[in-house]
Amino acid sequence: MNLAYYPGCSGLGTSREYERSTRAACTALGVKLTDIPDWSCCGSTPAHALEHALSGALSARNLVGAAKVGCDTVATPCPSCLSNLKTARHRMADDGFRAKVGRLLDQPAEKLADLPDVQSVLETLVTRVGLDAIRAKVRQPLAGLRVAPYYGCIMTRPADVMRFDDPENPTSMDDLLTALGAEVVPFPYKVECCGASYGVTRRDIVARLSGRLLGAARDAGAHAVVVACPLCQMNLDLRQTQVEWPGGRAVDMPVFYFTQLLGRALGVPDAELGLEQLCVDPAIAFRRAAQAVAARQAEEAALAAKAAAKAAQAKQAASANEGGRA
Amino acid sequence: MRIGVFVCHCGSNIGGTVDVPGVAQVARAYPDVVFSSDTMYACSEPGQAAIVDAIREHALDGVVVASCTPRMHEPTFRRTVERAGLNRYMFEMANIREHVSWIGKDREANSNKAAELVRMAVEKLRLNAPLYPKSFDVTKRVLVIGGGVAGIQAALDCADGGIEVVLVERESTIGGKMAKLDKTFPTVDCSSCILGPKMVDVSQHPNIRLYAHAEVEKIGGYVGNFKVDVRRKATYVDWELCTGCGLCMEKCPSKKSPDAFNEHVGVTTSINIPFPQAIPKKAIIDPTSCRQFVKGKCGVCAKVCPTGAIRYDMEDQVVTEEVGAIITATGYDLFDYTRYAEYGGGRYPDVITSLQYERLLSASGPTGGHVKRPSDGKEPKTVVFIQCVGSRDRSVDRPYCSGFCCMYTAKQAVLTKDHIPDSRSYVFYMDIRANGKMYEEFTRRAMEEYGVQYVRGRVSMIVPQGDKYLVRGVDTLLGEQVEVPADLVVLAVGAESSHGAPQLAEKLRISYDNYGFFMESHCKLRPVETNTAGVYLAGACQGPKDIPSSVGQGSAAAAKVLGLFSRGRLESDPQISQVDVRRCVGCGKCITTCPYGAIEWMELRGEMKARVIETVCQGCGICTVTCPQGAIQLQHFTDNQILAEVNALCLS
Numbered sequence A: 001m002n003l004a005y006y007p008g009c010s011g012l013g014t015s016r017e018y019e020r021s022t023r024a025a026c027t028a029l030g031v032k033l034t035d036i037p038d039w040s041c042c043g044s045t046p047a048h049a050l051e052h053a054l055s056g057a058l059s060a061r062n063l064v065g066a067a068k069v070g071c072d073t074v075a076t077p078c079p080s081c082l083s084n085l086k087t088a089r090h091r092m093a094d095d096g097f098r099a100k101v102g103r104l105l106d107q108p109a110e111k112l113a114d115l116p117d118v119q120s121v122l123e124t125l126v127t128r129v130g131l132d133a134i135r136a137k138v139r140q141p142l143a144g145l146r147v148a149p150y151y152g153c154i155m156t157r158p159a160d161v162m163r164f165d166d167p168e169n170p171t172s173m174d175d176l177l178t179a180l181g182a183e184v185v186p187f188p189y190k191v192e193c194c195g196a197s198y199g200v201t202r203r204d205i206v207a208r209l210s211g212r213l214l215g216a217a218r219d220a221g222a223h224a225v226v227v228a229c230p231l232c233q234m235n236l237d238l239r240q241t242q243v244e245w246p247g248g249r250a251v252d253m254p255v256f257y258f259t260q261l262l263g264r265a266l267g268v269p270d271a272e273l274g275l276e277q278l279c280v281d282p283a284i285a286f287r288r289a290a291q292a293v294a295a296r297q298a299e300e301a302a303l304a305a306k307a308a309a310k311a312a313q314a315k316q317a318a319s320a321n322e323g324g325r326a
Numbered sequence B: 001m002r003i004g005v006f007v008c009h010c011g012s013n014i015g016g017t018v019d020v021p022g023v024a025q026v027a028r029a030y031p032d033v034v035f036s037s038d039t040m041y042a043c044s045e046p047g048q049a050a051i052v053d054a055i056r057e058h059a060l061d062g063v064v065v066a067s068c069t070p071r072m073h074e075p076t077f078r079r080t081v082e083r084a085g086l087n088r089y090m091f092e093m094a095n096i097r098e099h100v101s102w103i104g105k106d107r108e109a110n111s112n113k114a115a116e117l118v119r120m121a122v123e124k125l126r127l128n129a130p131l132y133p134k135s136f137d138v139t140k141r142v143l144v145i146g147g148g149v150a151g152i153q154a155a156l157d158c159a160d161g162g163i164e165v166v167l168v169e170r171e172s173t174i175g176g177k178m179a180k181l182d183k184t185f186p187t188v189d190c191s192s193c194i195l196g197p198k199m200v201d202v203s204q205h206p207n208i209r210l211y212a213h214a215e216v217e218k219i220g221g222y223v224g225n226f227k228v229d230v231r232r233k234a235t236y237v238d239w240e241l242c243t244g245c246g247l248c249m250e251k252c253p254s255k256k257s258p259d260a261f262n263e264h265v266g267v268t269t270s271i272n273i274p275f276p277q278a279i280p281k282k283a284i285i286d287p288t289s290c291r292q293f294v295k296g297k298c299g300v301c302a303k304v305c306p307t308g309a310i311r312y313d314m315e316d317q318v319v320t321e322e323v324g325a326i327i328t329a330t331g332y333d334l335f336d337y338t339r340y341a342e343y344g345g346g347r348y349p350d351v352i353t354s355l356q357y358e359r360l361l362s363a364s365g366p367t368g369g370h371v372k373r374p375s376d377g378k379e380p381k382t383v384v385f386i387q388c389v390g391s392r393d394r395s396v397d398r399p400y401c402s403g404f405c406c407m408y409t410a411k412q413a414v415l416t417k418d419h420i421p422d423s424r425s426y427v428f429y430m431d432i433r434a435n436g437k438m439y440e441e442f443t444r445r446a447m448e449e450y451g452v453q454y455v456r457g458r459v460s461m462i463v464p465q466g467d468k469y470l471v472r473g474v475d476t477l478l479g480e481q482v483e484v485p486a487d488l489v490v491l492a493v494g495a496e497s498s499h500g501a502p503q504l505a506e507k508l509r510i511s512y513d514n515y516g517f518f519m520e521s522h523c524k525l526r527p528v529e530t531n532t533a534g535v536y537l538a539g540a541c542q543g544p545k546d547i548p549s550s551v552g553q554g555s556a557a558a559a560k561v562l563g564l565f566s567r568g569r570l571e572s573d574p575q576i577s578q579v580d581v582r583r584c585v586g587c588g589k590c591i592t593t594c595p596y597g598a599i600e601w602m603e604l605r606g607e608m609k610a611r612v613i614e615t616v617c618q619g620c621g622i623c624t625v626t627c628p629q630g631a632i633q634l635q636h637f638t639d640n641q642i643l644a645e646v647n648a649l650c651l652s
């Protein structure tokens, strides 16, 4: 597997901690990421809203660049980039579209097979590295941490383009987090919209949609929400003070990138995971997890004590009985 | 040979763009043609009389009519020449209407083409030979496969018509889906009250032999003489002795057996009679859960059974039945909605199927007819129905409409109001398909009299919220998103072909479509026939169908069988393949290629040769192109006859 890495523009800006933790976790897992020389915009908003060929050309330029350095697969952490790169590749199966895109590029792709496959970093980790291999490398299990995995709306959809996991009820991140020792809560809003870029133009929409997600996570008893998308992360974390919490706000809900928790479980130092860049203090989640562990231990101890007392009582009664008979 | 040619004007249909008298004149010069004329309407009474007269007057021994498609009038003209004393196969038709006048405007080109088609017909006719059908005896018994309402109707009609019926049902009771329904649309009458008496009639009819818990294993033979192996699966209860008293069910300690009759709402005992009106009302043991089978000890039912009917060592048994015709009425299955993850994919206990809901509504169901949510047994106050689940959706490869779910959803919404007067029902629908007698009026009543809220749009997701379910969808009439907090969600799951239908079709040598539904012989004119002689269809096995249509088809199929049997002997179509044993080298290619299994081996002076079973061959001709020797020839369409036509077209 020759894996090219496409960080996307937010990886160098708003989601630097996602980028850092992705690289750190991959290093810890021994996954080699090859950077695409001179990579550029993937053609995401606004290009793809305006002209498919233009947006396709931007994506294709990066894919061709990855092929040139000998990579058969491009992995990206960002679902928007993923969606654009994959959609472009999907559209380029059509000869007419590929020719149109080709005219816009200095170095066009002759045929579809010249373009590397595209996948999310999540897919790479789950399908290529594998949960067993990851489980074997866990140093610091996420014991007691109850998490709500939130995939966002475009990671698995549309199904015929994304071709990864169940489009309506994905479970790959659930499985990964479980492998890391965390406890995944049933979270029905896995693929619901957070409001996406309406955060800029219609804050009320984001307030409602993100609020619903956070409220559901809270009601499900999660200590944290885990995401795979820079935009989702921003809406849920940065804007958490602005959202409408259904039933009133009761908690601070830390919002992690899944790579941050992965890195932590693998024993990567917090400093390399960019935890300090999160808005809601991540320590809240770890504290709750520790409390949960302590509570469980106490409960178990109490149960054990009770059982022991019962056994002792029974023994006493038995010997008393025997004594009586004798 | 003396051939007569008749070229038809068909009013102006042909005459408008073809020089009809000219074609008749050209035809006179063709080899062996001794008479030709044009005629205004060849098929009319005077037109046919002219043909008869010409045959007599000119001592014709072959006739060509150049007119319309043979689909309609070939039989007509065959009868005409027969009346004049010719063999019906000494006749050919040239289609100069559909193939010429209706598709071309150029009169000269049309006339030339018409003349060439006539020439082809003449050249073929010169090689025609008289053919005679053979007749053979018929076993006047019918096999009905599937004991749903369609199969029951077919069996009763045949039995009343005086023929013996063998009814094979896969489950331990007949009744099919209808036996599971509470009430039926559009009259809302009780399903078991109308079906029950018919089921009893089946069990009591002297002409019906019922094999329940049985399946067809092998089918051989041909129309009039089929041989069928039926596997009677072990029930572990001797049904001769079982009186259906139900004592065993009361005492059976294994109470967690899957309850298929109640659509898995709840569980049942390992020994079980599915419902009080079951026919036959006999107990059957589920060996996957029975303690005697799983753990090797129990034997309670054997101890309590007053007639000593329990047989833990029972084995399957195969019986052979001879019948002359077969009706398949194997019905449908329901779409597996767990494929829709957005509806919970089976994770939410209070998101149920429509058929499960019928069981909740039914007085003989697991809740005694009280609507209770599976999760907590509470009575739902808000019920949301979602239509078209697994229908009209290409993403799950179910592009077709299931036909009856709009109607049963309206029925269930009405019944919900009857059961729980202070409840509210919502129906999410794409379109309302209510095209039966009194159907539209019924859905209207559901809306207007019963206040059922119809929302036109799809549901995008169902999310648990507290002890309710948030149903999110779109109202496309208002152009708005809607959210309904529901206590219970009922999915109007679509119909798909019965499991095992394609395998059964292959045994029956009938065709099935992409979805496993059986193919009728002609979608308009032969709806209950198949392309295999003697095999008929009834009910939802041919495509989703409601009860009235299923019953109608059951009766129609029975009428076909009675009609078939009303003739003492059957005539076989002589347009079938025949093997020239001198040329046959016994390679067996035709035997493997024939889709109807119509060719068998025979021994001739120590050599193996192919032989066509005349009554099975359908005249498809596939074998003739397979034979490397040209030894197997389709009568009336021999290689020589076809080559003569090609030569007439290309060499002249």
Ligand SMILES: Cc1cc2nc3c(=O)[nH]c(=O)nc-3n(C[C@H](O)[C@H](O)[C@H](O)COP(=O)(O)OP(=O)(O)OC[C@H]3O[C@@H](n4cnc5c(N)ncnc54)[C@H](O)[C@@H]3O)c2cc1C
Residues within 6 Å of the ligand: B145, B146, B147, B148, B149, B150, B151, B168, B169, B170, B171, B174, B175, B176, B177, B178, B181, B183, B184, B185, B186, B214, B215, B216, B329, B330, B331, B332, B333, B354, B355, B358, B404, B408, B411, B498, B500, B504, B538, B539, B540, B541, B545, B546, B547, B548, B550
């Ligand atoms: C929830 C619901 C409500 C409905 N309500 C109504 C209503 O109110 N009014 C109405 O008109 N229609 C209603 N319908 C439709 C109705 O169920 C069908 O029209 C009817 O059942 C079709 O009858 P059938 O005999 O063709 O098929 P089925 O009822 O499916 O019967 C087929 C029988 O064949 C048996 N079988 C299958 N394969 C084999 C095999 N290989 N060998 C032997 N036996 C086999 C099956 O076990 C079954 O007994 C409803 C359907 C549903 C799902």
Ligand code: SF4
Residues within 6 Å of the ligand: B237, B241, B242, B243, B244, B245, B246, B247, B248, B249, B282, B283, B304, B305, B306, B307, B308, B309, B310
């Ligand atoms: S106890 Fe015996 S007779 Fe009665 S239903 Fe059971 S098996 Fe039949």
Ligand code: SF4
Residues within 6 Å of the ligand: B248, B251, B252, B253, B254, B270, B271, B285, B289, B290, B291, B292, B293, B298, B299, B300, B301, B302
């Ligand atoms: S032997 Fe099986 S069916 Fe009979 S009573 Fe025991 S568990 Fe029930």
Ligand code: SF4
Residues within 6 Å of the ligand: B387, B388, B389, B391, B392, B400, B401, B402, B403, B404, B405, B406, B407, B430, B431, B432, B433, B492, B494
């Ligand atoms: S009958 Fe109605 S509910 Fe059923 S598939 Fe057709 S349109 Fe949908």
Ligand code: SF4
Residues within 6 Å of the ligand: B579, B583, B584, B585, B586, B587, B588, B589, B590, B591, B609, B610, B626, B627, B628, B629, B630, B631, B632
């Ligand atoms: S294919 Fe021809 S040669 Fe071979 S067995 Fe059949 S009839 Fe005989």
